Amino acid sequence: MDTSLPHVVVVGAGFGGLRAVNSLRKAPVRVTLVDRRNYHLFQPFLYQVATSGLGPSDIAQPVRAILRNQRNFDFRVTNVEGVDLAAKKLQTESGEIPYDYLVLAIGGQTNYFGNSKLAQHSFGLKDLDDAIRIRNHLLYMFEQAIHEPNPELRRALLTFVIVGGGPTGVECAGAFSELIRLVLIKDYPGLNIKDVRVVLLEAGDKLLSMLPGRLQEAAAQTLWKKYIEVRFGASVADFDGRCVTLKGGERIPSHTMVWAAGVRAAELAATLGLPTDRMGRIQVEKTLQLPGHPEVFAVGDAACMEGQSLPMVAPAAIQEGEVAARNIVRLLHQQPLQEFRYRDKGSLATIGRNAAVASLGKLQFRGWFAWAMWLAVHIVFLIGFRNRLLVLINWTWDYFFYDRPIRLIMHDGNCPWGRCLRQASQDGAPARK
């Protein structure tokens, strides 16, 4: 690569970062993408990995494979520790990387709103580790419950609480219910399905707030028909790994809580010494530039803008990544910059087999057709033809055989099976990170 060209560094290989890199493929720059993982993750399908429907490699694609044909591209797998905005240098675990232009597409993380006890005992659902941890734990609960003579404890082991009525919570609850009622019931012939509870807790009084009211109602009804207890006005006060306590004092004995009630910007955003919103997102100009640092852009879950609400979803990140790349080229050519305007193309959420809700402009869909649309849209956006093929095969298999083939309890360092079991026999439940 021609090292005399301006150096654009993009941090994060998520939807926004990848799009920014790709949009610079013909620009007179050299591009370095930095990520702590060597793969791009299709986050919308994480709940599928958590519920044994897909394997990790079905929703992850190596970055080098995606960008193999881009000539002006280099990739570094490393942890970014900070940015020296004055010196225009990225500080990473494997040394400094100087830049001329910087795109921060650092993404988001689970938001526990400062409640460290929740963070300790519940599961987030933001990366592959989270998803595999949930899969291990859920299957482990069944292995425990099936040999548990105490009925109270058995019901607590089989009560799964999901917090948050957004798309992640709704999709996760639907998938939990189907995994249990369509698949695990066959694995555990001794299981009494009446011992099983899937509870979705929403602090407000509606699910999927980005959708029109009629679809919100439809989603709640569909969940209820799948035997998911949908609870509105239910705020979590505490969870100790054994029992969920609500703000009103109600207690739900449960060993499993998935926390899908909030997202905030990744840690790095807070280290820049710049103004952030309550989700920790960096305030950017209308051009996506950092105030006072016209060579630095922020996009995706880590950026917010005055006068315009930027939803923390993939389409927003993609649109922002593209505009940031375009504005870098305009800076190079000393042209006026483009202001970012989010185009909402609609919202989709799936609740399970044949059931989804979709809103596209003025059109609203529900049921089978919305579900087929959800499937088509997501398959198209999944990167890599092979991944699309394998996901379709897995889903076709699940659909016709009522099976979730990847019911594997894998060792992972945070909860190796042995340690889980030892801990469990000591105090009744597995250790979690």
Add this chain to the structure above:
Amino acid sequence: MDTSLPHVVVVGAGFGGLRAVNSLRKAPVRVTLVDRRNYHLFQPFLYQVATSGLGPSDIAQPVRAILRNQRNFDFRVTNVEGVDLAAKKLQTESGEIPYDYLVLAIGGQTNYFGNSKLAQHSFGLKDLDDAIRIRNHLLYMFEQAIHEPNPELRRALLTFVIVGGGPTGVECAGAFSELIRLVLIKDYPGLNIKDVRVVLLEAGDKLLSMLPGRLQEAAAQTLWKKYIEVRFGASVADFDGRCVTLKGGERIPSHTMVWAAGVRAAELAATLGLPTDRMGRIQVEKTLQLPGHPEVFAVGDAACMEGQSLPMVAPAAIQEGEVAARNIVRLLHQQPLQEFRYRDKGSLATIGRNAAVASLGKLQFRGWFAWAMWLAVHIVFLIGFRNRLLVLINWTWDYFFYDRPIRLIMHDGNCPWGRCLRQASQDGAPARK
């Protein structure tokens, strides 16, 4: 289940254990299978996971899914800590399990012949953790090397040493070479392939000793043509994570050593207080019973027999599992027991694309035909139609597109990416378990 029926406990859901359980499906007994994992692992394909060709879930099948239709079957996921042969009780992490009959199908583990330094720094290849650890490490070496200015260090990062000329070592070396030369070379356009070495060390003077001499020669030649340095008479004296030292004093700078030079029985075999051979295997009678304990059988990698050599391979374990089950039924009916006799159906080993060696009775094959045969045999023995389908799709994909799609560096607890990197920047290489 009728609890008045005799209770047969089978330890281990490998090839031998599964066959024993399955062979008892119509016997008047209740069967409990115990394993610390909830899945059966197709070990012959572990090297495929290690080299990004298959995902973990392609070669693992949940035990409950496999044995779903067996009525007299129960399953416990737990660690077995010991056997009280006198009291007829299994000691596990989640309590005692009494038995009337016991089948020990506890399998094998990597044999470092007591060299703890080798165990610390090299990789075994006996379970999924091992395979994912190798995959992570191998890809990580390339990520390191591509940005390493020091040519000596870069070549050490790109030198991959595999120890042991048995099927695992040979298949692993072939797969390493193809992953690097057909796939990674495209991911790393800045890579100089001349910096890469794949070295196969064999202490004796032949590979694949179970095969006839002509096929041994063919295998060595094929490996050599794939640019694998095959070294005979090369015994490893030491490895510190940076450099392999041979017994003769020769030093090979390398950060990667896969130890495929030996297998021994699982730990549990040593705790029984019974005579074992030098591989730690339990001496069994010709009927597969433990001497002095006619109600206990041992099969597979953890059993050895006087007067008959039992190879530590899947077909032997399967045959033994079946005979053990049959002998339990004979004991129940007070019939004379069957003596075990191993029927060698032949040997196969693959070296890569279109290349394998096979010996079936007096017939010998090599090249494309042996490779197709290897493929067919292994696909047939892989459990689960869906797994067979996905493996075939993955391989067809690899075959035509020269791709290994699962090039993902996953966090695993033993070597989280961050820790790897920090460690590496401190002392030049990642921490390993």
